[in-house]
Amino acid sequence: MIDLVKLHVKAGDGGRGAVAWRHEKYYPNGGPFGGDGGDGGDIWFAVDTNETTLTKLRFTRSIKAGNGAPGMTKKMHGKSGEDVIVGVPLGTMIRNAANNDLLADLTEPGQKVLIAHGGRGGLGNMHFATARNDAPEYAQPGEIGESLDLQLELRLLADAGLIGFPSVGKSTFLSVVTNAKPEIADYPFTTIEPNIGVVSLPDERGFVLADMPGLIEGASEGKGLGHEFLRHIRRCRVLIHVLDMSGSERNPAEDYEIINKELAGYDLSLEEKPQIVVANKMDDEYAGLVLEEFKQKYPDLKVYEISALTHEGINEVLYAAMEQIEQAREAEEENREAPEETVVYRYEPKRPDFTVESQGPRRWKVVSEKINRLVSEIDLDRDDEAYQFAATLQKMGVDKALYDAGARNGDQVIVGDYIMDFVE
């Protein structure tokens, strides 16, 4: 069963701004005419109620949004990159794999979250004309689109979950009380992925019910289908614990004990979840005897006697479950201090730390608050500090930006109060 998926996402890069000139042939000084690059596409995740598993994404290593096209002459914008919307099932949690931060918890139909923001397109040279320089050779590069490693986890969103050993009749129960059509058969592990359905009571109340693959001894350590789906059970408000009373295959008292031990072994909070204990297959001729034996072991336990086959006793179970679910919902409401937290990932576009301006022939200026602050703190007449400073500028990409803008060996570069020589 696939409910944990790793995925790389890369939003589109912004297109580079254009360096272009108006009527360049006949009017060499016709002014800068380069348009902006297009924005890179974003990556969104949205609830798709037609999806019930993450299987579709299993072999998808990475998802990429479109890059923005470069700006063009005549001040024309480059085309924006295409957004990507990834449809995922209800109950999908999206984490940043690098630090495990929860980026989004998709719990409502229709929910849609922006996970990776495309880079903004770079500005064309038309934006960089100043009184002193009406022919800027510089245009901004596009911003790099955000890239992230994600971990997707699906946790089923059901109010109630049917649990028990294999073949006790969980799927049969689900098929009787909802429109779900799970596979039913008399061999163990017929159900390998939870099925989900909606129970509608005659009084218009209702809840979401899921059957689970059968649990066996050692499930909490991974035996059988083990761990994989125990995580789903954590999200259920109520557990409907189904026991097979036909006595042909199982000893229900033992089963009951083992299952509870496995729940606690996986997560102590599972032990505390309200449970409705259901004695199924009461239509079987020996069921009465088996039930008597069970009751001797657990005299104080409320047991609902049913037959999923003949539908006997089913409504009582549904009403009892509904009752418990409503209580759980109320308790959640009371415990909720602030309005429910909706986790939406906020992307802060990274502003470039500096810009480069042409200041006339072979003369450039680096405009940057950050670099100015740096300059004010160091003594550039000292060789070691000057060397350190040059290395910092290079690391910040200043050299490359100057070169891209057209600076060549020996050009003057104004940085803060200093004038330096450009070295390619």
Ligand SMILES: Nc1nc2c(ncn2[C@@H]2O[C@H](COP(=O)(O)OP(=O)(O)OP(=O)(O)O)[C@@H](O)[C@H]2O)c(=O)[nH]1
């Ligand atoms: N006699 C009788 N048989 C039942 C009853 N409920 C289910 N069965 C039978 O028990 C067998 C197993 O039923 P399932 O509903 O597939 O059991 P499950 O608990 O979902 O099993 P897994 O998916 O393998 O964990 C099937 O042959 C059913 O027809 C019942 O109330 N009475």
Ligand SMILES: [Mg+2]
């Ligand atoms: Mg089943």
